[in-house]
Amino acid sequence: MNIARLPESVEYKILTRQLFMADSDSKTLTSKVRKILEKYNLPTPEELLKEVQTKDKWKKMFKNASNDYWENTWRQELATQSTMKYLQVQHPVVDNPHNLWKSTRPRQHEVQRAEIKARLITGTFILQSNAIKYNKSEVSATCKLCGVDDETREHLLGRCSALSQLREENFTRLRAILFDDNTLTTITQDLDMLIQMILDCTHSSLKDLVVLSKAQETDIERWPQAYCERLVTHRAKIISSN
Ligand SMILES: [Zn+2]
Numbered sequence: 001m002n003i004a005r006l007p008e009s010v011e012y013k014i015l016t017r018q019l020f021m022a023d024s025d026s027k028t029l030t031s032k033v034r035k036i037l038e039k040y041n042l043p044t045p046e047e048l049l050k051e052v053q054t055k056d057k058w059k060k061m062f063k064n065a066s067n068d069y070w071e072n073t074w075r076q077e078l079a080t081q082s083t084m085k086y087l088q089v090q091h092p093v094v095d096n097p098h099n100l101w102k103s104t105r106p107r108q109h110e111v112q113r114a115e116i117k118a119r120l121i122t123g124t125f126i127l128q129s130n131a132i133k134y135n136k137s138e139v140s141a142t143c144k145l146c147g148v149d150d151e152t153r154e155h156l157l158g159r160c161s162a163l164s165q166l167r168e169e170n171f172t173r174l175r176a177i178l179f180d181d182n183t184l185t186t187i188t189q190d191l192d193m194l195i196q197m198i199l200d201c202t203h204s205s206l207k208d209l210v211v212l213s214k215a216q217e218t219d220i221e222r223w224p225q226a227y228c229e230r231l232v233t234h235r236a237k238i239i240s241s242n
Pocket of ligand 1: 143144145146147148149155159160161162
């Protein structure tokens with residue numbers, strides 16, 4: 001864009017000649033630029049040369065275009081993966097970390113907790129139900145703690161009878177953050193909603209039910225990080241003592 005602002009310069013003349021001569025599949029800088037502009041749905045190089053943008057305007061234009069591109073790409077990708085259904089793509093996506101990382105202070109213990117939670121949100125935390133994906137030998141999907149149902153994320157976080165006491169203890173904290181018993185009752189009675197609240201309280205599916213302030217979003221993110229860590233530690237203890 002700097003060259004585009006200097007139409008009398010030699011560089012400008014080389015640039016316009018290259019734009020005119022180079023075919024779209026060549027390895028030249030101009031064809032690479034053309035592809036990038038096309039990818040982000042920006043004006044063509046010729047259009048940009050015709051209507052030269054100021055530095056600030058161009059920066060803003062490029063940032064918005066790349067934000068839109070990545071937001072759409074990630075949304076489409078997540079929509080095809082059921083393990084990602086609890087994860088909300090942030091708006092804007094660039095330079096805007098997910099609430100999980102925004103709410104995590106740079107302390108070793110908090111980062112470790114956040115990692116457990118990140119693996120649970122993305123479905124990469126190894127539970128009995130997905131262990132088979134990571135193991136060559138046959139693994140039973142049944143929960144080793146209660147022996148009743150398959151150990152899924154939903155089971156671990158909201159259903160397992162062997163963890164009910166731990167769950168009750170931790171839900172008092174959620175009650176304190178929400179200040180509202182009716183909302184808490186609605187959430188705890190609907191397993192999907194509860195798991196959504198635990199895994200990503202910024203998800204658009206919760207917006208109709210509960211309006212959270214930024215401070216509540218941070219508190220609700222920190223609360224299940226500690227809750228998930230307790231569950232996972234307790235689970236590991238029971239499994240290793242069996
Ligand atoms: Zn169980």
